[in-house]
Amino acid sequence: IVMTQSPATLPVSPGERVTLSCRASQSINTNLAWYQQKPGQAPRFLIYGAFTRSTGIPARFSGSGSGTEFSLTISSLQSEDFAVYYCQQYNSWPLTFGGGTKVEIK
Amino acid sequence: EAQLLESGGGLVQPGGSLRLSCAASGFSFRTYAMAWVRQAPGKGLEWVSSIISNDRTYYADSVKGRFIISRDTSKNTAHLQMNSLRAEDTALYYCAKDRLRGGGDGAFESWGQGTLVTVSS
Numbered sequence: 129i130v131m132t133q134s135p136a137t138l139p140v141s142p143g144e145r146v147t148l149s150c151r152a153s154q155s156i157n158t159n160l161a162w163y164q165q166k167p168g169q170a171p172r173f174l175i176y177g178a179f180t181r182s183t184g185i186p187a188r189f190s191g192s193g194s195g196t197e198f199s200l201t202i203s204s205l206q207s208e209d210f211a212v213y214y215c216q217q218y219n220s221w222p223l224t225f226g227g228g229t230k231v232e233i234k
Numbered sequence: 235e236a237q238l239l240e241s242g243g244g245l246v247q248p249g250g251s252l253r254l255s256c257a258a259s260g261f262s263f264r265t266y267a268m269a270w271v272r273q274a275p276g277k278g279l280e281w282v283s284s285i286i287s288n289d290r291t292y293y294a295d296s297v298k299g300r301f302i303i304s305r306d307t308s309k310n311t312a313h314l315q316m317n318s319l320r321a322e323d324t325a326l327y328y329c330a331k332d333r334l335r336g337g338g339d340g341a342f343e344s345w346g347q348g349t350l351v352t353v354s355s
């Protein structure tokens with residue numbers, strides 16, 4: 129299953145609402161996770177089941193979608209949210225990640 | 235809190251072998267699925283392999299037949315034996331813990347800091 133994220137880069141100002149998109153090449157139900165990665169750091173687990181936040185993840189992060197279309201929304205971008213975001217399907221083997229969306233400062 | 239510490243990376247010539255280790259602590263290692271995920275320099279994440287309940291294993295096509303994942307529950311350690319290494323295997327290799335016990339589901343809630351593998355002559 130091919131995961132496609134768009135856009136590749138997203139210039140955003142702090143405080144703005146941002147939505148990242150992720151598309152699966154075939155239906156994955158809601159078996160989708162989102163991760164955040166900052167430079168020099170390991171990925172951080174944000175969301176699973178398409179919309180359930182992992183422990184300790186702020187409420188400004190929300191996920192939605194099912195089937196083949198998914199999105200991650202950050203309601204009001206904070207300075208610590210500038211990072212690369214990856215989606216990943218775990219509906220079937222082999223597990224696959226999207227190419228990532230880099231959220232950068234406008 | 236789960237902690238994962240990878241080791242074993244380094245510089246290896248094409249065709250060579252390397253064995254990565256992931257020392258786990260802070261959780262019941264034997265009951266969780268574990269995985270290896272890699273990231274080539276400047277690139278995105280790529281799932282490599284997983285080991286789930288009953289030690290069933292899965293591999294990406296790019297490493298199938300060359301890499302072997304295993305775990306030693308007596309030492310709370312997962313391993314990735316990498317053989318016939320290629321330049322395209324150069325990457326930071328992360329160890330990751332599944333969020334669910336047993337068979338897991340393939341969503342990774344905990345990650346180590348990674349160990350760098352460089353394949354070059």
